[in-house]
Structures are given as C-alpha cells and as structure tokens.
Amino acid sequence: MSFQKSKFHHPRLPVNDLGLTYRDYEGALSTLCAGCGHDSITSAIIQACHEQSIPPHKVAKMSGIGCSSKAPNYFLNKAHGFNSVHGRMPSVTTGANMANRDLLYLAMSGDGDSASIGLGQFAHVVRRQLDMVYMVANNGVYGLTKGQLAATADKGVKNKTGELSIFTDIDLCVMALQLGATFVARSFSGDKKQLVPLIKAAISHRGFAFLDIISPCVTFNNHPKSTRSYDYVHDNVVTGAIADFVPVKKEITSDSAQGGCEDICLHDGSIMRIQKITADYDSKNAMKAIVDIEEHKKKGEILTGLLYLDPTGSHFHEINNTTDTPLNQLDQDTLCPGSRILSSINDSFR
Amino acid sequence: MAKSVESNKIKSNQKLEIPPAINDFVIRFANTNGTGSASANNMFAKAIVRMGIPVSAKNIFPSNIQGLPTWFEVRVSEKNYLARRGGKSEIVVGMNAQSLFDDIDSVMPGGFFLYDSSKQLITDQLRDDIHYLGMPISAICQKEYQDPRQRQLFKNVIYVGALAALLNIEFDALKSLVGDQFKGKEKFITPNIYALEIGYQYANQHFICPLPIKVERRDLINDRILVNGNTGSGLGAVYGGATVVGWYPITPSTSVVEKFASYCERLRIDPASGKKNYALIQAEDELAAIGITIGASWNGARAFTATSGPGISLMTEFLGLAYFAEIPMVLINVQRAGPSTGMPTRTQQSDILSCAYASHGDTKHILLFPESPTECFEFSALSFDLTEQLQTPVIIMSDLDLGMNDHLTPEFIWDDEKKYNQGKLLSAEQLSEIKHYGRYLDIDGDGICYRTLPGTHPDKGAFFTRGTSRNRQANYSEKSDDYVDNMLRLTRKFETASQMLPQAEICQSKIPADMGLIYFGTTAHAISETMDQLKEHSLSVDTLRIKAFPFNHQLTKFIKEHNRIFIIEQNRDAQMRTVISTELQIDPAQLYSITNYDGLPITSKFIVQGILNKLSSKVVTEQVS
The missing domain is CATH 3.40.50.920 (Rossmann fold)
Incomplete structure (x- = not known):
C-alpha cells in the first residue's frame, strides 16, 4: 500500500531557487521496514534535489523490482516514476532517455535487480554511457522474498538463517569501472554527509554516473555475522578522500582550493572538491580504483567515496549524434518524408 | 529441341515434349549460398516484371552463410497467380553439384535442365524424359576472368544471359536493370553487361532459342512494385514517425530494422546540424530490445522493435507489463517455423497463440495481419496511431515469406493530409484546466484513459507507472475491488479496439x-x-x-x-x-x-x-x- 503524507508544514521552511521547500521533493510515506537504509537514501536524494533546485517534474524516477525499486515512490511526488520489470530498469531507462534527452534520470536498483537478474542489462547500460544517475541500494540480501543471499554478499558470510555464501561476490563498482563508467562512487546510507554531495555530483555529471550505496537491511541482514550490518559497515568503512560538492552559483574564491584540496569542474560548472585522506588517492585512475577496492576488501574494509570521475566523458546521444531537440518533441513535418519522396522510393522497386 | 546438348549420350528418343507455354511457368534456380546468386536471380525476376508480366519469387535458403544448397523459385503467371505453385518446374538451373540429383528430379517431364557442363554429368543414372542444356559456364569464366571472386560472381550473370535467349527475355530490360543496380558504381556496368552477352550469345549459338516455354511482353503490372515486406514494415515505421528502436538481430526480422535504419540515414538527418532525428540501439538481447521500446513509448516517442518467435518468448514478461501498465509500443513479428529454433529460414504463421495471449496473467494483445508488402507499410505506419490511441502494444504478424521474399504489390501510398494521432495525451495547458487528474479514470466510458508524459507540467499529471495493481488514481492498491475494476476496464478497452482496427x-x-x-x-x-x-x-x-x-x-x-x-x-x-x-x-x-x-x-x-x-x-x- 502507499500512503500520502500530510501536506502540513512549518510556514518558514527554507526555500530553494525555485521557491520550493524540501517537502515539495517528498513522495508517499515509505512502507519499508523501520530503520531501512533505503529510507536514508530517499532522504539524501530529497535533500540533494532540493538543494540543487532540480525542478521535480523534470526528473524521471526509474526502477526495477525489489525493496530498493519501491523507493522512488517515496521521493519526488511531482515526477513521473516507472517501476518496471525485475532487472530491466536499465533498458527501460535507455529507451526513456533516447526519447527525451532533457530529463534527469534518477534510477534506483538493488543488488538482486542489478547484480543477478539484471547483470546483463547493467553491463550494457554502462557501456552505452547513458546519461543517468544509477543508484544501487546494496544490502547483500533479498528483502521482499525474505532473506536469501544476494550476489553482492561477501563470499564466506552467512545470511540470517545460516546459509553460507559459497560463490564469489560481484562488486558492481569494479564492473562499472571496467565497463567505462565516467562517474563511480560508493557510499553508505548511514553517512549522509558523504552521500548527499556524491548524489549532487552524480546529478551534475554528464554521462553515466554509478553510485553503489551500502544500505543495511535491518530485518534480514543486520546480524553479527553479516558484513553488511550497520555495526560492521560503521566499523569498517574507509575512504581515500572526502569529496565536497560546490554548486555553480557559489562564487569560487582563489583561496578555496586550499592546501590538499583538488577541484574537479563538472559539466554544468559545479565543482567537486576533493580533500585527500590517503596520499596516493587519484580520481582519474580507474584501474587504480579497482586495485584499491580489492585491496581494502581483502582487509575486510569497504572503500567508499568518489572512486573515479572523468568529467569530460561522452554519453549516448553524443556518441549517436542525436539531434538536440528531444526525439519525443519532433513534429510530423520533421519525421514524415511525405508522398513525393515515397513516389521516388516506389520507383526504386519497379 | 536443343542443337547441341549432351543428349547424344543420353537416350533421348522418347523425350516428352512439354506443352508450349507463354508467361505461365516456373523456373527454379539451384545455387550454393554465399556465391552471389541472389542478386543475379533477382535481376532475372525483375527483368520479366519490366516486360509487364507478373512474377512471384521465393528464396528457399538454409540457415547458413556459405556453402549449402539454396533455391530460388520464380513463378511467371499472366493470370496473376502469385502463390507458390508447388510441384515440379518447367525449367531448372542446376548450379550446385551437391544437390544435382535432387535438382534434376525437380524438373517436370519434358522440361529443361540448364547446367554447368564444364564437368561432364555422370549419365548412367540420369532421367531421360527431360532436356539437358549444358553450358560450360565455369570454363568460360576461367577463360574470361582473372579474379577468383569475379569467376564466381559472373557465373550467375552468364546463366541469366543464357536464360534471356532461352526464354525470350528482352535483353534491353536486363541491360537497364544492370544500369540501375550499379548506379554510382558505373565501372561495374560494362563487365556485367558483357557477362550477360556471353551467356546470351552462347545460348543462341548452341540451343534452339527460344524454348516452347517463354515470356512475351504484356502490360499487366500497372502501379505495382516488386518489394519485400520487411522493406514495407521498415519504411512504414519511418512514415509512421518512429524515432526510437531497440532491437536484437534474428532471422527473418533483421532486415526490418536494417531497412528502417537505411531509410533514416537518407531521410531523417537534420539538414542544419547533420544530426540524427532518430536513435537506434542494437540491444544485448530481446528483453532489452523491448525494454527500450517500452521506455521510449512511455516517454512519448514512437518506438518499435522487430523480432521472430524465440524473441517473442523472451519479450513476454515485458508485454504483460505494457498491457497492464497501458504503455503503447509496436512490435513487428516476422514469424518463422518453430518451436525453438525450428526451421529458422522457413515460413510459418505459428505465433498466433503466443502473441494473442503473450505473458502471464490475463493478457490479450492487438494483432494485425498484413497480406502484402503494401499492407506491411500501411499497418506499420498505422500501428503507431493505434498503439497510442489504445495505449497497449500492437503486434504486426508478418512472416518469413512476406518479410524476406519480393512480392508484386500495389505501390506504397501516403496521404499528406493525414496527421499523426497520439490519442488521449494531455498537454500542459489541458492539465492546467483539469481539476483532478487520475491516470486510470475512464472518463469517456470506452476503457481508454488519459495519458501524461514526464516533464509536461510542474504540478499536475505525474504518476507512478507500475505493473502492480493500483486504483484509478494510479496509487498502489491490493484491494480486490480496485483490481477487478481495472481488469474490467481493460476488457472494455479491447471492445473499443475491435471497432478501431482494420476491418476484415x-x-x-x-x-x-x-x-x-x-x-x-x-x-x-x-x-x-x-x-x-x-x-x-x-x-x-x-x-x-x-x-x-x-x-x-x-x-x-x-x-x-x-x-x-x-x-x-x-x-x-x-x-x-x-x-x-x-x-x-x-x-x-x-x-x-x-x-x-x-x-x-x-x-x-x-x-x-x-x-x-x-x-x-x-x-x-x-x-x-
């Protein structure tokens, strides 16, 4: 079921450039379990969209099937949403984006949706460089079907009923890096300070932006043996750099890129400000990011933060050389060649 | 009958004489696939059409790229009998040693077998009730051409030249076809005409030409054209305003998308920027192909995909979603013989049940059955209106014979006055005027509700599309009443559809x-x-x-x-x-x-x-x- 939230709110809630409060970015009341990490992601998305003054109706919320895929119902009520088929969100989003290149595609998927049934579609949407924000709420477990192990569950861990994860786990960030994603990040639903700037940057990025968000499942995967429980993730999360998002409108003063900070200019003019934690952090080296992820994994750690960013990367419509006007707005005069041309086509068959 | 045949080696005394026939016979070409015979055979068929005589041409080919037997059957009929006739043929051109005995067997008693006599036929087991027309085609090519590929390709052109003499085909008709075929590649024209002449001269010198079966100029073509159905479907999609295609290659549907793409390259490039007014993705599989189509249609573009039986199977989950969530989309199914891979290069109409009721739950889909390339064109263009008006998938049920073989068919017609009909689609202005919008409200009582597109209006018309049950306001609902109400409305929509579709x-x-x-x-x-x-x-x-x-x-x-x-x-x-x-x-x-x-x-x-x-x-x- 879905329940609408009360529209009552404090009269002096802060408004953004569009005159909208954060409540204008909310969705229906969540029906996920109390304490679900996905609700924190929802709230981070709402905050990011509000602070960035995204017109809600210019967003298309895309998802597949699963707990994660229900989440788009809980943010941006004024945006159209599409809860599609299990594992097939990438193809539906591809089609939607082909039809209208001007919308912002915010997609939510899960580990079952992207790493199992939809792994093929995930791989191909990455290589197509679709201009979208692809978020995976990754909890290593199947929620809606009650606790089966997911393909992202670490090899050797047990689920709540004691079933052992016996096969190699799939790391979607590593796959995205290998397949040519131009923005790859990993975060934790419990760390809003890290997550919100990453979502904002993913929105500003032009091209395929991938965000794997560790989002613990309070009901089926929050037990002591889990490597995706709140406690485990809290204790083992590390990052190579703190990434802050500086929007376009904020004047960038000469001293802002002060000691140890690196500024990366995104396509829309906003800045990703990187403050290194480890000296050898390099946001431009995808292969190194893969090595870093694997090395931390060996130590039982989860490497988070911005893993890779190429702000100059291409995207599908550029590769395809599609016309600037969204295809769904071309009129009949532009699309239909008419009877005169048809008669010359007919002549070619005589 | 023939001046010089190897008939002296075959007891030919009691040969049957075939009854003379003008513009009424079947000729069968036996070739090896991958040798370039198809274009020569097509030229043969088209030359007869240019003489004003109806033909039908069927390519009977293997699921293979090179080296296996392939046949091309041309029926010439001034009565306009354009189905396959069946039975044996008056004349067979045997160019494939692998299928030689079968090919000899496929000649009608008293009929003719034209073959490459560069190597002698083993005469012991040969039928003696047909005429053998031997022509040393390989030897001629060996002598005339240096390049091995040319030696192969011109064999086909040479036998077409010989047939022109044997069947009374106007040599000028062939010459003009060569000119059309190599427009822009003029250097190929002279060698092709030369090869035709070699065959033509040889036949005139060595056989009694023409044979009692032959063609004679008529004026029976009128406004018809010779084209295959997949070309009609692909072109129809261009005219119907399709801009997005997701597809996955599968015989016999592949050329629908290839034709669409090649017409778009000519007709859909923005003249100012040189950019494409269309987007096409060869997807990773048929699931993604239909997913792309549904996503694009949901977002207001006219989109289609094309496939065949196995692809339909893969697309059925998505078809259920599109039916239930009421998303338009066009699916062109070029049917082949199944199940499984079945006979992938042979024709059938065997996906009717799997398409009419494709998917789980109570589903039903709109099917259109074109009979000709002309209807492929018309139905393909029309289907984009129908699917948007009815907000449900429309499946065009073509087949391999229709899709891949050339048919004599009325020319394609487009009415410039006709405007695309997007059905009940609300604009921002219309939404502003509406007090309360509900995606699944049946305001007009015809089962068809009003659609909105993402990005249309800042405050109104947004809804959550889902395959899960919902109420009339598009809110998630597991109430039995809401579910039944929705299913009954869908039934009502299909009653409306039955009145809107092409009449029998x-x-x-x-x-x-x-x-x-x-x-x-x-x-x-x-x-x-x-x-x-x-x-x-x-x-x-x-x-x-x-x-x-x-x-x-x-x-x-x-x-x-x-x-x-x-x-x-x-x-x-x-x-x-x-x-x-x-x-x-x-x-x-x-x-x-x-x-x-x-x-x-x-x-x-x-x-x-x-x-x-x-x-x-x-x-x-x-x-x-």
Whole structure:
C-alpha cells in the first residue's frame, strides 16, 4: 500500500531557487521496514534535489523490482516514476532517455535487480554511457522474498538463517569501472554527509554516473555475522578522500582550493572538491580504483567515496549524434518524408 | 529441341515434349549460398516484371552463410497467380553439384535442365524424359576472368544471359536493370553487361532459342512494385514517425530494422546540424530490445522493435507489463517455423497463440495481419496511431515469406493530409484546466484513459507507472475491488479496439454460398487461384480475410451465414481456429481447418485438396450415418 503524507508544514521552511521547500521533493510515506537504509537514501536524494533546485517534474524516477525499486515512490511526488520489470530498469531507462534527452534520470536498483537478474542489462547500460544517475541500494540480501543471499554478499558470510555464501561476490563498482563508467562512487546510507554531495555530483555529471550505496537491511541482514550490518559497515568503512560538492552559483574564491584540496569542474560548472585522506588517492585512475577496492576488501574494509570521475566523458546521444531537440518533441513535418519522396522510393522497386 | 546438348549420350528418343507455354511457368534456380546468386536471380525476376508480366519469387535458403544448397523459385503467371505453385518446374538451373540429383528430379517431364557442363554429368543414372542444356559456364569464366571472386560472381550473370535467349527475355530490360543496380558504381556496368552477352550469345549459338516455354511482353503490372515486406514494415515505421528502436538481430526480422535504419540515414538527418532525428540501439538481447521500446513509448516517442518467435518468448514478461501498465509500443513479428529454433529460414504463421495471449496473467494483445508488402507499410505506419490511441502494444504478424521474399504489390501510398494521432495525451495547458487528474479514470466510458508524459507540467499529471495493481488514481492498491475494476476496464478497452482496427476483407455473393473460407496473412496469395480451381470442381465459396485481432461482429456474422467454414492457416495446431472458437464462443467442430506447416508457403493445390478431402469425408460420414 502507499500512503500520502500530510501536506502540513512549518510556514518558514527554507526555500530553494525555485521557491520550493524540501517537502515539495517528498513522495508517499515509505512502507519499508523501520530503520531501512533505503529510507536514508530517499532522504539524501530529497535533500540533494532540493538543494540543487532540480525542478521535480523534470526528473524521471526509474526502477526495477525489489525493496530498493519501491523507493522512488517515496521521493519526488511531482515526477513521473516507472517501476518496471525485475532487472530491466536499465533498458527501460535507455529507451526513456533516447526519447527525451532533457530529463534527469534518477534510477534506483538493488543488488538482486542489478547484480543477478539484471547483470546483463547493467553491463550494457554502462557501456552505452547513458546519461543517468544509477543508484544501487546494496544490502547483500533479498528483502521482499525474505532473506536469501544476494550476489553482492561477501563470499564466506552467512545470511540470517545460516546459509553460507559459497560463490564469489560481484562488486558492481569494479564492473562499472571496467565497463567505462565516467562517474563511480560508493557510499553508505548511514553517512549522509558523504552521500548527499556524491548524489549532487552524480546529478551534475554528464554521462553515466554509478553510485553503489551500502544500505543495511535491518530485518534480514543486520546480524553479527553479516558484513553488511550497520555495526560492521560503521566499523569498517574507509575512504581515500572526502569529496565536497560546490554548486555553480557559489562564487569560487582563489583561496578555496586550499592546501590538499583538488577541484574537479563538472559539466554544468559545479565543482567537486576533493580533500585527500590517503596520499596516493587519484580520481582519474580507474584501474587504480579497482586495485584499491580489492585491496581494502581483502582487509575486510569497504572503500567508499568518489572512486573515479572523468568529467569530460561522452554519453549516448553524443556518441549517436542525436539531434538536440528531444526525439519525443519532433513534429510530423520533421519525421514524415511525405508522398513525393515515397513516389521516388516506389520507383526504386519497379 | 536443343542443337547441341549432351543428349547424344543420353537416350533421348522418347523425350516428352512439354506443352508450349507463354508467361505461365516456373523456373527454379539451384545455387550454393554465399556465391552471389541472389542478386543475379533477382535481376532475372525483375527483368520479366519490366516486360509487364507478373512474377512471384521465393528464396528457399538454409540457415547458413556459405556453402549449402539454396533455391530460388520464380513463378511467371499472366493470370496473376502469385502463390507458390508447388510441384515440379518447367525449367531448372542446376548450379550446385551437391544437390544435382535432387535438382534434376525437380524438373517436370519434358522440361529443361540448364547446367554447368564444364564437368561432364555422370549419365548412367540420369532421367531421360527431360532436356539437358549444358553450358560450360565455369570454363568460360576461367577463360574470361582473372579474379577468383569475379569467376564466381559472373557465373550467375552468364546463366541469366543464357536464360534471356532461352526464354525470350528482352535483353534491353536486363541491360537497364544492370544500369540501375550499379548506379554510382558505373565501372561495374560494362563487365556485367558483357557477362550477360556471353551467356546470351552462347545460348543462341548452341540451343534452339527460344524454348516452347517463354515470356512475351504484356502490360499487366500497372502501379505495382516488386518489394519485400520487411522493406514495407521498415519504411512504414519511418512514415509512421518512429524515432526510437531497440532491437536484437534474428532471422527473418533483421532486415526490418536494417531497412528502417537505411531509410533514416537518407531521410531523417537534420539538414542544419547533420544530426540524427532518430536513435537506434542494437540491444544485448530481446528483453532489452523491448525494454527500450517500452521506455521510449512511455516517454512519448514512437518506438518499435522487430523480432521472430524465440524473441517473442523472451519479450513476454515485458508485454504483460505494457498491457497492464497501458504503455503503447509496436512490435513487428516476422514469424518463422518453430518451436525453438525450428526451421529458422522457413515460413510459418505459428505465433498466433503466443502473441494473442503473450505473458502471464490475463493478457490479450492487438494483432494485425498484413497480406502484402503494401499492407506491411500501411499497418506499420498505422500501428503507431493505434498503439497510442489504445495505449497497449500492437503486434504486426508478418512472416518469413512476406518479410524476406519480393512480392508484386500495389505501390506504397501516403496521404499528406493525414496527421499523426497520439490519442488521449494531455498537454500542459489541458492539465492546467483539469481539476483532478487520475491516470486510470475512464472518463469517456470506452476503457481508454488519459495519458501524461514526464516533464509536461510542474504540478499536475505525474504518476507512478507500475505493473502492480493500483486504483484509478494510479496509487498502489491490493484491494480486490480496485483490481477487478481495472481488469474490467481493460476488457472494455479491447471492445473499443475491435471497432478501431482494420476491418476484415469479405468476398461474398448476395446469397451466401454454402462454404466460407477464412484466411489471413500470406495465405492470401493463393486465394484467387484457389477460387478458380474450386470453380472447376463446381464449388463456389465466400471468403473472409482476417486483418486484425480482437475480432468484431463481421467474423461472427460470416461464420453464422455459412454451413461449412474452413479456416486456412500455416501452422500445425490450427491456432487461429482456437482463437476464433475461444473468443467468439463457436463450437470448434463447426470449423474445419486446413493447415500447412512444412515451412514452405502454402499453395492453392494444398488448399483445394484439403477442401475436397474434407467434403468427401463429410459425404462418407453422412452416408454411414
């Protein structure tokens, strides 16, 4: 079921450039379990969209099937949403984006949706460089079907009923890096300070932006043996750099890129400000990011933060050389060649 | 008959003489695939069309790229009998040693076998009731050409030249075709004409030309063109305004998308920027292909995909979503012989059940059955209006014979006055005027609700599209009443659809005949010949050609008005009969079926024999009872 939230709110809630409060970015009341990490992601998305003054109706919320895929119902009520088929969100989003290149595609998927049934579609949407924000709420477990192990569950861990994860786990960030994603990040639903700037940057990025968000499942995967429980993730999360998002409108003063900070200019003019934690952090080296992820994994750690960013990367419509006007707005005069041309086509068959 | 044949080695005294025939014969080409024979054979067929004489051409090819036997059958008929005739051919061109004995066997007694005599035929086991026309084609090519590829390619052109002399084809018609074919690549024109001349001269010098079977100029083509159905479908999609395609290659549907793409490259480039007014993705599989199509249609672009049987199977989950979530989309299904890979390069009409009810749960889909490339064009263009008006998938049911073979068909026509109809789609202005918007409110009572597109209005019209049950406001609901209400409305929508789809084509005398024939798709090609043959048996029948599903009252009325109903279809299980008896609640015992499913296009002989068999068994039963 879905329940609408009360529209009552404090009269002096802060408004953004569009005159909208954060409540204008909310969705229906969540029906996920109390304490679900996905609700924190929802709230981070709402905050990011509000602070960035995204017109809600210019967003298309895309998802597949699963707990994660229900989440788009809980943010941006004024945006159209599409809860599609299990594992097939990438193809539906591809089609939607082909039809209208001007919308912002915010997609939510899960580990079952992207790493199992939809792994093929995930791989191909990455290589197509679709201009979208692809978020995976990754909890290593199947929620809606009650606790089966997911393909992202670490090899050797047990689920709540004691079933052992016996096969190699799939790391979607590593796959995205290998397949040519131009923005790859990993975060934790419990760390809003890290997550919100990453979502904002993913929105500003032009091209395929991938965000794997560790989002613990309070009901089926929050037990002591889990490597995706709140406690485990809290204790083992590390990052190579703190990434802050500086929007376009904020004047960038000469001293802002002060000691140890690196500024990366995104396509829309906003800045990703990187403050290194480890000296050898390099946001431009995808292969190194893969090595870093694997090395931390060996130590039982989860490497988070911005893993890779190429702000100059291409995207599908550029590769395809599609016309600037969204295809769904071309009129009949532009699309239909008419009877005169048809008669010359007919002549070619005589 | 022939001046110089190897007939001296074959006992030819009692050779049958074939009855002379003008513009009424079948010629069969036996080639090896991958040797370039198709374009030469097509040139042969087209030359006869340019002489004003109707032909039908069928390519019977293997699922292979190079080295296996392939056949091309051309029926020349000034009576416009354009289905496959079946049986043996008056003349066979045997260019493939692998299939030589079968090919010799496929010649009609008294007919002709033109072959490459560079190597001698083993004469012991040869039939002696046909004429052998030996021509040292390989040896000629060996002498004339240096390049091995040319030696291969020009063999085909040389035998076409020889056939021109043997069958009285106007040499100028061939020459002009070569000119058209190599427009822009002029350096190929002279060598091709030279090769034609070699064949032409050889035949004139060595055989008595023309043969008693031959062509003679007529004026029977009128405004018809020679083209395949996939070209019609692809071009129809361009004219219908399709901008997005997701697809996955599968025979025999591949060329639908290839044709769409090649016409778009010519006709859909923005003149100012040089950018594309379309987007096409060869997806990772058919699931993604239909996902792309659905995503694009949901977002307001006209989108389609094309596939064949196995692809339909993969697309069924998404078809259920599109039906239930009411998303438009066009699917062009070029049917082939199944199940599984079946005979992937042979024709059938065997996806009717799997398409009509594709997917889990209670689903039903709109099907259109084109009979010709012209209808492929028309239905393809029309389907984009229908799918947006009805907000449900539309599946075009073509088949391999229609899609991949060239057919003589009325020229494509487009009415410039006709405007695209997007159905009940609300603009920002319309949304502003509406007090309360509900995606699944049936305001007009026809089962069709009002659609909105993402990004249209800042405050109104947004909703969550889902495959899960919901109420009229598009809110998630598991209430039984909401679910039933929605399913009943979908049923109502299909009743509306049955009135909007192309009407059946009925041929009926004022007083209905005793028998009624129901058919659809490519079976149409055999119908005029079937009627003439039935007349010879003093049988008169009325006919109805189904053009669309769901059916309307026309079909019920036709069935009720006839004592005996025959349903002709090209599948084993009489799938159309199943749909008819289920949907119209007609006792299946009243519906006789004639089913052809050998992978080859149906013939009138088969239909007539089927009817006669049924009638005689009926008589027998009546006598017994």
